[in-house]
Amino acid sequence: MASTDSAEQSLSSDYKSADADKKATISPTTYISTNDLSHVDAEKHLSPTANDDDPLSPEEERVINGWRWALACIALYISVFLFALDNTIVADVQAPVVERFGQVEKVGWLGIGFPLGGCMACLTLGKLFGLFENKWLYIASIIMFEAASALCGGAPTMDALVVGRVWAGLGGVGMYLGTLNLISSYTRTAERPLYIAGTAPAWGLGCILGPVFGGAFADSSATWRWSFYLNLVLFGATAPVLLFILKPVRPQPNTPLLEKLKSVDWTGGALTLAAYALFVVPVTFGGAQWSWGSGGSIILFVLFGVCLIALVLQQGFSILTTPERRVFPVDLLKSRTQILLYISTACGACALFTGVYYIPLFFAFVHNTNGIHSAVHLLPFICVAITVAFFGGILLPTAGRYMPFYLVSGSFQLIAACLFFTQINTDTSSAKIYGFSALMGVGAGLTQQAAFSISPMLVPADRASDALNFISLAQTSGILLSLTISSAVFQNVGFRNLQNALRGLDLPAADIHAALAGAKSDLLTTLPPAFREKAIVAIVNALRDGYLLVVAGGSIAIVCALLMKRGRMTFAPPTAG
Structure with a gap:
């Protein structure tokens, strides 16, 4: 590993050699330049022994303080909450x-469309946050997200709803990246x-309330449209804070607008968008609307391969x-x-969203629970995940060594998935089920x-935006791949299992696919008891086969953890205020 270690050291060499004499004093009325903030005395900034004479005191650096800072944090965390909420709100609708x-063959797009939009836009938006005014780009992303939510709520057709979900994912990832950058x-x-x-708690709370809210609205006279x-x-409720309390952040204040636009890698962004779309479409429709060996599926897979190769060459050269x-x-x-952080983050997202989508489905089919009660059964899973994520974030700077955190994480993922x-x-x-869910x-x-705290520490501070974008892509890709693959497994294996269980009833394929969309489908509610029991089995x-994906992810996460460095990363003691 000598070559990778030396390469990694070169990535952070500029960071460690930053000008120790450079000072940053920013008044609440000035624009923040992340370049200015990123080249301050790096060693002192990271050292736990920094003294009271440190010129980078919170009062000098922080441009928002007191109750304004509290409101800003609440507003920023609410946008993370909304992003997570929309990731899971369709689980019960x-x-x-x-x-x-x-059009039951398109129902998988309700869950997949949102992370697909996020993955397609993540890299380009991440670059834009490194170039343009962060506050207004963040607000523009929120407006896009809200417009897409309005489209989903008022959608006249399934196609319009799917378009709205993809569009909302694009705006949602902009909100998420904006929060992290701000x-x-x-x-x-x-x-x-x-x-x-x-x-983490904002994200986790959104994940858990997504199915709850979705189920509640779906079961009420308000209908599923109010989920959006x-x-x-x-x-x-948060607009006044976003508009009047958040301060502008200008990463490159002296660069002309036209030069910024020219500097964006639009070709790479377009190839990324195409590669994700060309992978997800045939996998989602495969076995449900198209046969795996159909001409359409083969052509799309070939085009995906061509786009992926083109993207690798375009980026590499x-x-x-x-x-x-x-x-x-x-x-x-x-x-x-x-x-290793990238892969581990994707594996963790896979475990999280497999649980969020498929634990409620178990209770819906086996216990015939409605949307709200199915979501309530998810509480042990998400409550534990929220608590552990929050305290893990607090303990990480104190422990210094991140490798044990990832080893424990991968081990629990693997154990729980094997039990499921x-x-x-x-x-x-x-x-x-509650016990397995908690694990x-x-x-x-x-x-x-x-990784959002670790990755930026390994690069020059003016590359922190790239590091955050890198990890955000890992998380969003993990969500997309887990939902795409698990949905394909559930639809294809479930269809085959149901066909065998209901053999002799001569049921149309469309009715069998519809049964997989929910326990209260017309087919399942009208089947004779003996056949219904076979269908549920x-x-x-x-559903059980879908956890094989988490078994693989947990195993990979353990291997990644064992390959991580054992050394201590120095953080200053976390403070709030």
Whole structure:
């Protein structure tokens, strides 16, 4: 590993040699330049022995203080909450949406569309946050998210709803990246892990309330449409804070607008967008609407391969761009730790969202619970994940060594996934499911946000935006891949299992696919008791197979943790105020 270690040291060499005499004094009325903030006395900034004469005191650095800072944090965390909420809010509204629009073959897009939009836009938006005024780019992303939510709420067709979900994902990832960049710009290095850790409970709370809110609205006279209109209400409550309290952050204040636009790697962004879309479309429709060997599926997979190769070559050789302007931070791949953090973050996201979507489905099918009660059964999983993520973020700077956190996280993911895969059936007690869920919550939550604090510490501080973007892409990609693959497994294996279980009834394929959209489908509610019991067993077996993805992810996470450095990373003690 000598070559990767030396490469990693070169990534942070500029950071450690920053001008120790440079001072940063910013009044509440000035624009923040992240370049100015990033080259201050790096060793003193990270040292736990910094004295009272440190010129980088919170009063000198912090441009928002007191109650204004409290309101700013609340508003920023609410945007993270909304982003997480929309990731999971469709978990319990699929059946009423299918009842309204039909087209059950497209129901998977309700969950997949949102992270797909995020993945397609993540890299380009990350670069834009490193170039343009952060506050207004963040607010523009929120407006885009809210407009997409309005489209979803008022969608006249399934296609319009799917478009709205993808569009909302694009705006949502902009909100998320904006929050991370603004928090990083507004806080000292010493306190940054604490405030970044604060995104974990906001994220977790949104994940848990997504199915709850979705189920509640779906079961009420308000209908599932208010699952999306809710975003407009919450945005209205925070708008004054976003507009009048957040301070502008200008990463490159002296660069002309036209030069900034020219510097964006639009080619890399377009290839990234195309590669994600060309992968997700055939996998989502495969076996449900198209056969895997159909001409359409083959053509899309070939085009995906071509786009992926083109993206690798374009980024690797800086075609139509420069090494500094590439949309993907290729130089981070020289760092062993950055690669391992990327993979581990994706694995953690896979565990989190597999649990969020498929634990409620178990209770919906086996216990015939409604949307609200199915979501309530998710509480042990998410509550543990939230708690562990928050306290893990607080303990990380004190412990210094991040490798044990990732080793424990991967181990719990693997143990929980193995229990789900081997133990669940129609007779499994709720208590056992809660226990398995809590174990997975530990694994999914412990390192869910950790890399957002670690990764920026390994690069020059003016590259912190690239590091945050890198990890955000890992998290969003983990969500997208887990939902895409698990949905394909559930739809294909579930369809085959149901066909075998209901053999002799001569049911149309469309009815069998519709049964997989919810326990209250017309097919499942009208089946004779003996056949219904066989159908539920078939569906639970398909749900169980989906946890194989988490088994693989947990195993990979353990390997990544064992390859991480054992040394101590020095953080200053986290402080709040």
